[in-house]
Amino acid sequence: MTSHVDQPQSFLIRAFSVGRRPQVAFGLVIALFWLIVLTTVSIWAPYDPLEAVGTRLIAPSMTHLLGTDALGRDVFTRVLYGARESMPIAAAVIVCATVIGTLLGAVAGYAGGWVDAIVMRITDVVMAFPAILLAMAISAALGPGLRNGFIAILIVWWPIYARLVRGQVLSIKQREHVEAAISIGATRRRILQKHVMPMAITPVLVNATMDFGQVVLFLSSLSFLGLGALPPSPEWGSMITEGAKNFYQWWIAVGPGLAILTVVLGFNFLGDGLRDVLDPRSKGDK
Amino acid sequence: MAAQVMGGPLVQVRDLVKTFAGRGTVLRKSKSQVQAVAGVSFDVLAGETLSIVGESGCGKSTTARCVTRILKPTSGSVVLFGTEISQSSQETIRPLRRQFQMVFQDPYASLNSTMTVEEIISEPLIVHGFPALEIKERVLAVVQQMHLHKSDLTRFPHQFSGGQRQRIGIARAVVMQPKFVVLDEPVSALDVSIQADIIQMLEGLQESLGLAFLMIAHDLSVVRHVSDRVAVMYLGKIVEIGTNKQIYEQSSHPYTQALLAAAPIPDPRVERARQRIILKGDVPSPANPPSGCRFRTRCFKVQDICSQVEPLLIDPGVGHQVACHFPEEINLITKRRV
Amino acid sequence: MNSLLSIKDLHVSFGLGLETVDAVRGINLEIARGEIVGIVGESGSGKSASMLSVMRLLATTATTRGTVHFAGKELFSASSKEMRGIRGGKIGMIFQDPMTSLNPSFRIGSQIAEAIIRHQHVSTKIAVSKATDLLEVVSIPRPSESMSLFPHEMSGGMKQRVMIAMAIANDPELLIADEPTTALDVTIQAQILEVLKGLRETRNLSIVIITHDLGVVAGLADSVNVMYAGEIVESGDVEGVFYKATHPYSRGLLSCVPRLDIRESALHPIGGDPPKLSEKTPGCSFQPRCKNAIDLCETTSPTLRSSTVTGLKVSCHNPMEPSPQMSESI
Numbered sequence: 001m002t003s004h005v006d007q008p009q010s011f012l013i014r015a016f017s018v019g020r021r022p023q024v025a026f027g028l029v030i031a032l033f034w035l036i037v038l039t040t041v042s043i044w045a046p047y048d049p050l051e052a053v054g055t056r057l058i059a060p061s062m063t064h065l066l067g068t069d070a071l072g073r074d075v076f077t078r079v080l081y082g083a084r085e086s087m088p089i090a091a092a093v094i095v096c097a098t099v100i101g102t103l104l105g106a107v108a109g110y111a112g113g114w115v116d117a118i119v120m121r122i123t124d125v126v127m128a129f130p131a132i133l134l135a136m137a138i139s140a141a142l143g144p145g146l147r148n149g150f151i152a153i154l155i156v157w158w159p160i161y162a163r164l165v166r167g168q169v170l171s172i173k174q175r176e177h178v179e180a181a182i183s184i185g186a187t188r189r190r191i192l193q194k195h196v197m198p199m200a201i202t203p204v205l206v207n208a209t210m211d212f213g214q215v216v217l218f219l220s221s222l223s224f225l226g227l228g229a230l231p232p233s234p235e236w237g238s239m240i241t242e243g244a245k246n247f248y249q250w251w252i253a254v255g256p257g258l259a260i261l262t263v264v265l266g267f268n269f270l271g272d273g274l275r276d277v278l279d280p281r282s283k284g285d286k
Numbered sequence: 287m288a289a290q291v292m293g294g295p296l297v298q299v300r301d302l303v304k305t306f307a308g309r310g311t312v313l314r315k316s317k318s319q320v321q322a323v324a325g326v327s328f329d330v331l332a333g334e335t336l337s338i339v340g341e342s343g344c345g346k347s348t349t350a351r352c353v354t355r356i357l358k359p360t361s362g363s364v365v366l367f368g369t370e371i372s373q374s375s376q377e378t379i380r381p382l383r384r385q386f387q388m389v390f391q392d393p394y395a396s397l398n399s400t401m402t403v404e405e406i407i408s409e410p411l412i413v414h415g416f417p418a419l420e421i422k423e424r425v426l427a428v429v430q431q432m433h434l435h436k437s438d439l440t441r442f443p444h445q446f447s448g449g450q451r452q453r454i455g456i457a458r459a460v461v462m463q464p465k466f467v468v469l470d471e472p473v474s475a476l477d478v479s480i481q482a483d484i485i486q487m488l489e490g491l492q493e494s495l496g497l498a499f500l501m502i503a504h505d506l507s508v509v510r511h512v513s514d515r516v517a518v519m520y521l522g523k524i525v526e527i528g529t530n531k532q533i534y535e536q537s538s539h540p541y542t543q544a545l546l547a548a549a550p551i552p553d554p555r556v557e558r559a560r561q562r563i564i565l566k567g568d569v570p571s572p573a574n575p576p577s578g579c580r581f582r583t584r585c586f587k588v589q590d591i592c593s594q595v596e597p598l599l600i601d602p603g604v605g606h607q608v609a610c611h612f613p614e615e616i617n618l619i620t621k622r623r624v
Numbered sequence: 625m626n627s628l629l630s631i632k633d634l635h636v637s638f639g640l641g642l643e644t645v646d647a648v649r650g651i652n653l654e655i656a657r658g659e660i661v662g663i664v665g666e667s668g669s670g671k672s673a674s675m676l677s678v679m680r681l682l683a684t685t686a687t688t689r690g691t692v693h694f695a696g697k698e699l700f701s702a703s704s705k706e707m708r709g710i711r712g713g714k715i716g717m718i719f720q721d722p723m724t725s726l727n728p729s730f731r732i733g734s735q736i737a738e739a740i741i742r743h744q745h746v747s748t749k750i751a752v753s754k755a756t757d758l759l760e761v762v763s764i765p766r767p768s769e770s771m772s773l774f775p776h777e778m779s780g781g782m783k784q785r786v787m788i789a790m791a792i793a794n795d796p797e798l799l800i801a802d803e804p805t806t807a808l809d810v811t812i813q814a815q816i817l818e819v820l821k822g823l824r825e826t827r828n829l830s831i832v833i834i835t836h837d838l839g840v841v842a843g844l845a846d847s848v849n850v851m852y853a854g855e856i857v858e859s860g861d862v863e864g865v866f867y868k869a870t871h872p873y874s875r876g877l878l879s880c881v882p883r884l885d886i887r888e889s890a891l892h893p894i895g896g897d898p899p900k901l902s903e904k905t906p907g908c909s910f911q912p913r914c915k916n917a918i919d920l921c922e923t924t925s926p927t928l929r930s931s932t933v934t935g936l937k938v939s940c941h942n943p944m945e946p947s948p949q950m951s952e953s954i
Contacts, residue, residue, distance in 0.1 A: 180390055182355075183354050184458070185376075185384075187376075187413075190413065194398070199399070341810065477898065478836055479666060482880035482882075485882070507882045510883075544811055547814070549839070551839055551883060552841075552842050552883065553885075556885060557842040558842075562814070564815055565811045584811075
């Protein structure tokens with residue numbers, strides 16, 4: 001028997017059934033949680049993230065859920081505010097990287113020839129370096145600060161999508177429905193827009209979702225190394241650096257560490273779920 | 287039609303050659319080339335069905351794709367409606383595409399799964415700049431003609447069965463009311479009970495639109511049913527071409543005869559009493575075709591001359607064209623073993 | 625008992641998300657020694673699923689019910705170890721796509737020899753010589769040289785021959801051939817069918833051939849079972865089914881395929897689409913497409929019964945008259 005069990009399930013039903021899987025639900029909750037924190041934290045946060053609000057280095061208690069740091073700032077408040085530092089930038093990196101990567105990858109894959117060769121050699125060069133080293137070198141050259149961190153990560157990130165999209169385009173343009181589009185007389189532009197890209201974009205969305213957590217981690221790593229956010233700002237990576245200096249006050253590092261962990265894990269699960277919703281043929285897990 | 291000379295063929299293919307670059311290995315970059323189509327000539331007349339049959343790798347699908355200019359022929363000429371298109375740019379061919387269309391083998395792969403049925407069927411009209419109102423009318427008309435439902439228009443391809451999808455594919459091909467449609471294995475991916483449906487539908491369209499078909503197929507029974515003329519291809523060349531009756535009842539090329547003898551007939555007494563021709567071995571690689579006659583490595587009539595001189599596709603006095611040094615008319619379909 | 629394989633009331637269902645798909649819905653089948661049995665049906669008719677379940681080769685999402693006796697042994701209650709001995713031992717199997725069952729990284733000779741060693745516990749030397757003989761049996765040219773080929777160096781037809789060689793390596797009593805020629809060209813198909821016919825004659829092998837191609841069955845099988853939507857709707861000896869069928873589906877199937885030897889003016893499509901197996905209807909599953917349907921067909925599902933008129937077993941409330949035109953052919 002051939003593949004005849006193609007159940008016509010609507011997108012919504014599929015999304016709903018995938019969303020009920022515990023992992024995906026966890027991802028959704030995490031993403032939603034951080035989104036709410038990100039947008040509303042200034043309204044309800046118990047303390048100011050930059051002001052000393054108590055004695056230095058107090059252990060966690062009811063008044064300070066995650067204690068205070070070396071300058072007497074409330075760690076819990078700073079962790080919440082940290083979302084406002086990393087996540088918008090991570091989102092910007094993902095958006096810019098997918099746009100640049102998709103455009104270049106699509107053009108390379110569809111045009112082929114020397115255009116393809118040039119784009120692919122550039123990605124080869126970028127990807128030949130360990131990403132974190134290259135990003136460090138770039139931020140070091142540009143100077144610290146989150147904006148430069150953004151530029152550094154963007155430079156090392158877009159080639160991933162360019163390669164992904166190029167591979168997709170190369171395989172999709174061989175399919176029969178593209179031949180059909182040629183045979184009805186569709187222009188190259190129309191074929192790329194209507195018949196190639198809508199299908200090539202699915203894995204990009206999935207990867208972008210999964211990568212979001214990775215970019216947050218990457219950004220924190222740069223900050224941890226002193227290349228990203230500058231000290232007073234409550235960025236998770238730089239908070240961990242402070243925690244490392246006060247090794248016996250574990251709470252200073254644990255708070256932001258947990259924040260990073262949940263974001264990475266949550267968006268990974270979310271991406272998994274998204275793949276199953278967008279592409280019913282690939283069953284992620286059984 | 288206006289563009290074409292009165293009575294002349296709609297399609298004229300002459301010495302069509304398509305070469306693909308061969309695949310090399312990692313260590314040795316091979317410069318070998320594969321001639322998928324090695325000099326093929328035929329005409330398709332208005333309103334007729336010409337079928338090209340042959341086994342996988344014989345170049346029949348490549349021929350179809352060169353005729354519809356999905357592929358660019360390496361050499362040779364393809365004249366559609368009086369216009370030479372073999373080397374023209376897609377932009378030059380585009381206006382002509384209103385008059386010739388293609389139906390594909392795989393009803394799953396040939397429809398864009400991200401588009402609705404309406405978008406799929408109306409796309410040719412949009413591409414060719416038809417006014418919106420006419421697009422709506424034509425799409426509705428063709429949907430009815432294809433026994434689809436109006437409510438199907440908003441659904442996506444994956445919500446249909448194989449047969450329904452193939453009808454969508456056919457609707458897309460005929461919505462511009464072309465004069466010539468290339469059918470690339472239009473029923474081979476479908477269940478047998480659905481095949482008859484599609485064949486009937488195609489026959490109906492041919493009648494109502496005065497269509498000419500170039501059908502690519504490997505099922506000889508289907509081909510017998512629908513074709514006016516049949517061309518048999520082997521390793522990139524046509525080995526025999528003639529009318530339906532000439533090919534099925536007076537076949538003269540040993541390969542055609544072997545194909546006919548091998549195609550099973552769903553009738554136990556007839557099938558068991560038939561004369562068998564079991565060919566030896568496999569089709570040689572098109573990258574390295576045999577010298578002389580390409581069929582000689584499997585032929586049951588092979589002689590010395592076959593490896594030295596390539597037989598030309600000519601009428602050796604049997605009333606139709608055969609490329610064989612030793613043609614001999616046999617009717618394999620009614621002849622029985624005693 | 626005379627039959628080699630006896631299937632009683634076999635049901636197979638697959639869990640698919642929230643739905644269950646009943647792929648096989650209670651079939652009975654007897655296969656005698658040396659008999660070639662054809663199972664004909666379209667995709668989704670359950671013809672493959674039924675035979676895979678006999679071999680206990682279905683995915684874990686499938687549940688099976690019923691009994692299968694092979695040479696007196698019940699297979700559904702056999703241990704996994706016993707099943708491993710039977711698969712590739714007493715029952716050989718070939719599939720549509722030979723590539724899925726051949727390991728691309730080993731030479732075909734060693735793959736066949738391994739199959740022999742696993743079941744017969746003989747020395748490598750003996751296994752290799754047996755394997756070479758097998759290649760001869762399935763008409764592979766230059767057997768001893770072909771032993772050292774890798775699967776990718778062979779054509780589809782040659783690979784299918786290798787599969788047959790592996791399937792018969794341990795002198796099975798039954799060969800299950802699931803669409804063995806569907807992926808092959810017609811001239812190659814003819815070669816493979818000759819090989820299968822030869823095997824029955826020389827080894828008295830029972831063969832179950834699963835196919836959608838009525839022509840293949842017409843030339844090869846002794847008896848034929850027509851399957852539709854998980855049930856056998858008509859069965860009997862090959863001439864009976866081809867010339868005296870009374871089930872509207874069998875008849876529809878026979879008259880909707882164009883024939884090579886007759887140029888008919890019109891085809892007779894069955895119309896409609898095959899049923900969705902996830903949907904359960906109380907009546908006959910062919911009823912929505914059936915031209916002969918009566919009221920009873922909507923409410924009650926027919927059972928397979930012997931017909932006194934034709935000698936065939938047919939599952940229909942309102943069977944057609946045997947066609948005079950069909951039975952008088954020749």
